[in-house]
Amino acid sequence: MHKIDMDLVEMTMDVMKYVIDRISNTQTTINKPKKAEELKALVGETITKEGIGGEKAFNLWKEYLTKSNVPIDHPRHLAFVPASPTRAAIMFDLVTSASSIHGAYWMEGAGGIFCENEAMRWMVSLTGLPEGAFGVFTSGGTAANLSAIVAAREYWRSLDVVNENKKGLVITSIGAHSSIKAMAKVADVEILLVDTEDVMTAEALQEVIYNLTSEERKRLFAVVATGGTTNAGIIDDLYGIGSLCEREHLWFHVDAAYGGGALVADSVRHLFNGIEKADSITIDPHKWMFSPYDCGAVIYKNPELAKNAHSQEGSYLDIFKDEGAHGFNPTDYQIQLTRRVRGLPFWFSLAMHGTDRYKQAVERGIELAQIAGEMITKMDHVELVREPSLSCVLYRRVGWEPDDYTHWTYENHEKGFALVTPTKWKTGASFETVSRFCFINPDTTEDDIEQILKSMI
Numbered sequence: 047m048h049k050i051d052m053d054l055v056e057m058t059m060d061v062m063k064y065v066i067d068r069i070s071n072t073q074t075t076i077n078k079p080k081k082a083e084e085l086k087a088l089v090g091e092t093i094t095k096e097g098i099g100g101e102k103a104f105n106l107w108k109e110y111l112t113k114s115n116v117p118i119d120h121p122r123h124l125a126f127v128p129a130s131p132t133r134a135a136i137m138f139d140l141v142t143s144a145s146s147i148h149g150a151y152w153m154e155g156a157g158g159i160f161c162e163n164e165a166m167r168w169m170v171s172l173t174g175l176p177e178g179a180f181g182v183f184t185s186g187g188t189a190a191n192l193s194a195i196v197a198a199r200e201y202w203r204s205l206d207v208v209n210e211n212k213k214g215l216v217i218t219s220i221g222a223h224s225s226i227k228a229m230a231k232v233a234d235v236e237i238l239l240v241d242t243e244d245v246m247t248a249e250a251l252q253e254v255i256y257n258l259t260s261e262e263r264k265r266l267f268a269v270v271a272t273g274g275t276t277n278a279g280i281i282d283d284l285y286g287i288g289s290l291c292e293r294e295h296l297w298f299h300v301d302a303a304y305g306g307g308a309l310v311a312d313s314v315r316h317l318f319n320g321i322e323k324a325d326s327i328t329i330d331p332h333k334w335m336f337s338p339y340d341c342g343a344v345i346y347k348n349p350e351l352a353k354n355a356h357s358q359e360g361s362y363l364d365i366f367k368d369e370g371a372h373g374f375n376p377t378d379y380q381i382q383l384t385r386r387v388r389g390l391p392f393w394f395s396l397a398m399h400g401t402d403r404y405k406q407a408v409e410r411g412i413e414l415a416q417i418a419g420e421m422i423t424k425m426d427h428v429e430l431v432r433e434p435s436l437s438c439v440l441y442r443r444v445g446w447e448p449d450d451y452t453h454w455t456y457e458n459h460e461k462g463f464a465l466v467t468p469t470k471w472k473t474g475a476s477f478e479t480v481s482r483f484c485f486i487n488p489d490t491t492e493d494d495i496e497q498i499l500k501s502m503i
């Protein structure tokens with residue numbers, strides 16, 4: 047064998063061994079970041095004219111660099127929205143890379159896109175949207191929300207030429223994810239907030255609409271409800287809001303980036319009633335559907351409307367539209383052209399394990415939140431801020447000030463023991479600093495939760 051090939055085979059074996067070790071190791075500690083200068087001092091120059099060689103670069107990665115990443119799949123990582131990609135999906139992520147698939151057009155990526163669409167069909171079936179609804183995988187919830195907002199805005203503009211020069215207006219609530227506001231900025235859309243971090247009701251929304259000036263009412267084109275707020279797992283009144291949007295002829299977007307995974311869970315599915323009225327829905331498989339990063343999804347009731355907004359024109363692209371027209375072109379339904387078939391690892395894992403395993407794993411996250419809630423109720427030093435919702439638990443340590451929460455978080459992180467971060471919860475006009483759990487990883491144990499709570503004594 048040629049020398050280069052030998053090196054490559056050895057390198058491949060090393061990489062595979064590393065990957066297998068990483069995904070089989072359940073006892074990793076929670077690392078913490080180092081400063082860029084510290085990392086630089088440890089690894090020296092890595093980009094040189096001659097190259098430092100694969101072995102050296104890989105050793106630097108193993109010895110120093112990977113240890114400066116926080117493993118988001120650690121069972122005691124309960125901050126933000128953690129992740130827990132399946133081993134099957136991770137292994138197939140390697141296959142996805144090795145296959146070099148251009149995932150924009152069917153003409154080039156038919157096999158990969160077919161698999162993505164199989165997984166997508168299952169996701170769409172969970173929503174109860176009518177026949178014809180379909181979606182596409184995006185880089186995440188942010189890109190999915192942007193794609194949906196732009197599709198809604200372009201549809202509104204297509205209804206009346208006078209809308210073409212108007213700045214559109216969208217209503218959402220304080221509980222909505224920051225990406226809604228950020229993406230409204232990208233799309234140059236104004237945002238109005240219903241003043242609640244708890245459930246957004248149809249009545250509260252109706253009142254905000256009622257109080258608009260007639261000029262504002264003409265600019266209003268969409269409402270964004272949340273199917274599982276990131277902070278507290280709260281699901282807005284989707285049925286009431288959906289009905290109101292129908293009456294008011296407004297585009298109804300449901301951001302279920304985090305909570306969407308729970309559509310598969312029988313114990314909470316009823317909380318999402320009304321999601322079938324949505325014009326568009328965001329769900330992140332990289333959150334609660336156990337896909338590796340990055341994998342979001344946007345689903346449309348009428349995909350043609352998204353196509354009108356997103357299909358790209360260019361003489362160099364015509365060829366794809368001709369030969370590829372018989373198939374599904376993911377680029378037509380979201381903001382990105384060249385794309386990884388990022389739904390492919392998710393498809394493989396779903397095909398391998400079956401949907402029941404997904405149901406069980408999501409139900410376990412919900413159950414862990416209930417268990418944590420019961421423990422907190424029984425212990426004297428902590429109390430619930432509100433009942434657990436989906437897999438989120440907000441609780442306070444009696445007598446603690448905001449700084450105490452911060453110190454406790456840093457101390458546990460420093461020890462490599464756990465990552466649990468404080469958040470704020472709005473009651474009335476004031477914000478209280480509280481502690482928060484978000485469960486995703488079904489391997490988190492009851493003992494993990496107990497140890498974390500006891501570390502607050």
Ligand SMILES: *Cc1c(COP(=O)(O)O)cnc(C)c1O
Nearest residue numbers: 186187188223225276301303304
């Ligand atoms: C996480 C989240 C987002 C953003 O998704 P990314 O994948 O991080 O871009 C949007 N909305 C909600 C409700 C989320 O929880």
